[in-house]
Structure formats: C-alpha cells, structure tokens
Amino acid sequence: MQKAGVGVVVFLVLLVLSINTSLSRQQPTINNAYTLAFTVVADSVDKQTGLIMAPGYTLVKQNCVRCHSPKLITDKRATRDGWLATIRWMQQTQGLWDLGKAEPEILDYLAKNYAPTNEGRRPPLKSIEWYKL
Numbered sequence: 676m677q678k679a680g681v682g683v684v685v686f687l688v689l690l691v692l693s694i695n696t697s698l699s700r701q702q703p704t705i706n707n708a709y710t711l712a713f714t715v716v717a718d719s720v721d722k723q724t725g726l727i728m729a730p731g732y733t734l735v736k737q738n739c740v741r742c743h744s745p746k747l748i749t750d751k752r753a754t755r756d757g758w759l760a761t762i763r764w765m766q767q768t769q770g771l772w773d774l775g776k777a778e779p780e781i782l783d784y785l786a787k788n789y790a791p792t793n794e795g796r797r798p799p800l801k802s803i804e805w806y807k808l
C-alpha cells in the first residue's frame with residue numbers, strides 16, 4: 676500500500692517536472708521569433724555605417740564616408756535638390772571629387788531614403804461646434 680503511495684508521488688513529481696521542461700522549452704521559440712524580427716530590421720541597415728541598405732547604397736558607401744562620419748548623412752533630411760546642393764558645396768569647398776555616372780544614383784538613394792520628414796504641428800481642427808460659455 677505504501678509502495679503504491681510512493682509510486683504516485685514519484686509519478687506526480689515526474690509529471691510536474693516534465694510539464695516544467697516542456698514549458699521552458701517553448702521559451703526559445705518566442706525568443707527566436709523576436710530575434711528573427713530584430714535581425715530583419717538590423718539587416719536593412721548597414722552595421723558598419725548605419726546607412727539604409729537600398730539601391731545605390733554601395734555607391735554612397737564608396738564615395739561618402741571617406742572624409743567624415745556617415746552620421747552626417749544619416750542625420751540629414753533633404754530633397755534631391757537639397758542633396759545636390761550639399762554635394763556641390765563639398766565639391767567646391769571640401770575637395771569632394773566629381774561623382775560622374777554615380778551622381779544620379781547617389782542622389783536617388785539620398786532623396787529616397789533621407790527625404791524630408793513631414794513632422795510638424797497637427798493640422799488645425801475643422802468643423803468644431805463651438806458653444807458659448
């Protein structure tokens with residue numbers, strides 16, 4: 676009779692243990708999904724320079740990070756004309772070379788990935804029914 680009792684206790688302990696391990700085994704799956712999502716985000720940005728990896732990115736990496744930190748680029752937002760003006764300014768005063776055939780591709784990349792953001796005030800409220808106080 677007592678032997679059976681011990682058997683039941685052992686069985687229950689083993690059951691609890693196996694539930695525990697199967698629960699903790701699920702943990703890495705959640706972690707993996709998280710890591711996967713994180714890697715996808717990290718992979719679209721070049722780890723060395725912080726530049727967004729999109730068409731034209733290699734040309735920018737070749738031409739634009741030799742004299743200064745890429746942060747100057749990733750922190751700036753400008754239109755295509757704005758970027759062109761920056762390039763011309765560097766060419767006229769800072770010794771930036773003629774970019775040749777690479778220039779339009781570099782400008783496309785910059786204008787697309789580092790375009791001005793439209794973060795400003797919220798638009799004015801319209802159609803409000805004001806009431807007299």
Ligand code: HEC
Pocket residue numbers: 735738739740741742743747748751761762765769770771772781785
């Ligand atoms: C020959 C050297 C040189 C190269 C190559 C170069 N730059 Fe510059 N750039 C400079 C210098 C010098 C400054 C001024 C840095 C400072 O103020 O500390 C500058 C400043 C900048 C700035 C900040 C000024 C502003 O108007 O916002 C940006 C953005 C920039 N460069 C982008 C680029 C891009 C894009 C390229 C590739 C097409 C590039 N640079 C290649 C020399 C260079």
